[in-house]
Amino acid sequence: MKLWVKIKQFIKNYTHLKYIKVSLGIALICFYxxxxxIYWSFESAFLGEFGISQEIYSRPLFSSTYQIAWLSVYAIWPATFLWLIISLVIPLVIIFFRYPNFKQKEDLKLLSKEEYIKSRMLGKITDISNYFFETAIIPFLVFTLGALLFIGVGHIFGYAQKKGSALAHELLDAYVSQGICLDKITSSQFNCYTITGVDENVYLIDNSDTHLVFLRKSETEEKAVELRIIEKEKDKSYEIIRSYKSDP
Structure with missing residues (x-):
């Protein structure tokens, strides 16, 4: 109960207005x-389902800083165990350095040897428990909030990856089996694209400043597709044509 009261008091103090302002400021800075x-994780899974890996095609939408940050998510899993150990050891270390030398009280001198030993041990246990609860609040909150944050971010990234992969799989299956180019993200169109001077009846995946990425039907195998990545030439325009229909 004493620990719970201290936690409630700590949370109450933290909800002071200035702490709320600081927290909101940090949240806004980190949000973007x-x-x-998160979107990069969705996009990487989406393009990866089409066979577009980071080694093949470097997307200019995100800098290397964000790519490294995403890869770091997988690298820090082992560090969570170290973080857990540190969170548990901190209270013990603080107790070790702060724990006072027990002094014999005057009233204990009047007790028998057996009663004296029992009273002294009870006093030690009481003092140790008090010091433990006092020093465990901050490590406990650090561990709990960190765990919730880590689990939440991991679930969000995992959810974004699953959604990107599922969407790409649906679009790829429709193009392979039916020859249609579904547009589930922004509209309900299904017609494919023609890129003048490049190819026709293709499924355009990405049109960036540097590359054209699209799928085309294979000329050698039935119901097979080819992935094509074309680096754009400078001073050359590419006309992309698509006719619109709402029903296949």
Missing amino acids: PCLKI
Whole structure:
């Protein structure tokens, strides 16, 4: 109960207005890069389902900083065990350095030897428990909040990856089996694209400043597709044509 009261008091103090302002400021600063990393995880899974890996095609939408940050998510899993150990050891270390030398009280001198030993041990246990609860609040909150944050971010990234992969799989299956180019993200169109001077009846995946990425039907195998990545030439325009229909 004493620990719970201290936690409630700590939370009450933390909800002071100035702490709320600081927390909101930090959240806003971190929101934009986190949002970009989450979208990058969705996009990487989406393009990866088409066979477009980071080694093949470097997307200019995100800088290497965000890519490194996303890869770091997989690298820090082992560090969580170290973080857990540190969170548990901190209270013990603080107790070790702060724990006072027990002094014999005057009233204990009047007790028998057996009663004296029992009273002294009870006093030690009481003092140790008090010091433990006093020093465990901050490590406990650090561990709990960190765990919730880590688990939440991991689930968000995992959810974004699953959604990107599922969407790409659906679009790829429709193009392979039916020859249609579904547009589930922004509209309900299904017609394919023609890129003048490049190819026709293709499924355009990405049109960036530097590359054209699209799928085309294979000329050698039935119901097979080819992935094509064309680096754009300078001073050359590419006309992309698509006719619109709402029903296949």
